[in-house]
Amino acid sequence: MISTADGFILDVRGTLHFFDTRSANLPANLPVEMTALQAWNLIIAEPLPLMKTAFRIRDAVASRFGVKRIGGFSGVPRETVSIGDRLDFFLVEHVEPNALVLTERDRHLDVMTSIQILDRRLTITSSVITHNAFGRLYMLPVGPAHKLIVSTMLKRLQRKLVRPLAV
Template identity: 30%
Template sequence: MNAPIFETAIPAASHLNTELAGAYFHDCWQTTVAPHGRTAMQMYLDVVRRTPGWVNFLMSVRNRVVGLVGLKNLGSLGSLRAGKAAADYKPGDRAGIFRVLRVSDDEVILGDDDKHLRVQVSVCKLRHDGQDAVAVSTVVHLHGLLGRIYMIPVAPMHKLIVPAVLRRLST
């Protein structure tokens, strides 16, 4: 049985808390996980490698549409370099659609900056109610009108996608 996934505040332990001022959008989804000893980076890699097909389909649609207005084609969420171990990822490396910004055993912060927005995502290991847990947080800062327009369909879809992807961590 899958552990419940619930929306919550960005954990106090997350470095993303320093990015909340002026954010247009932010959220956090959390679930408990079996004790495992994996780093936050390993959890990120494990979950994006198992991205649901419908999420990859939506990413391909997104890439086609935003290309018409000159935004980046990000590829698919799970576009990872084959054979690269979690311990080999360093700040500046690409990990799927994001660049690694900060990495420790307990938290990895990834992000992307384009002319319409700056997004940062945290995968943070926690203890919740005496159990191991993981929180996935997102903070988005907009760059002008194009960012606002972009977020109209993205914000509601994000609230479906993150729990669906996070669910893959416990299966």
């Protein structure tokens, strides 16, 4: 795991088979500093409409190649996490108030997603190293879809946070 200005990544950029970083400014009206775990909870609280179907298709296809099923996002918030805990299918590898590093490692690829908040800017950075032809083939549709999904999730989060805060 390597720390960069954008977040944490699996290895140096030149060895990655996929790298993406997306950011969004958090509104100044938040009453307290948001933690990375709070951002995770808000993002997964309302999964994108087609995500459940996409994860079902992914699991049905990938399991035929001996890849474990991941099931998708539960939407269940967590108050605390520690290294070694699971957030849905991700393993928590690093946690601090402003950073959360999640991984999923399988025989076809390793994935790391980093959620980091610095100066009211939320950044989600994802990196992947593939291990075989299936991993490379898997990333052909998943890479572009991932970029769209993360961008959409960040926009939804921004809209959610600028709504008047309930008392």
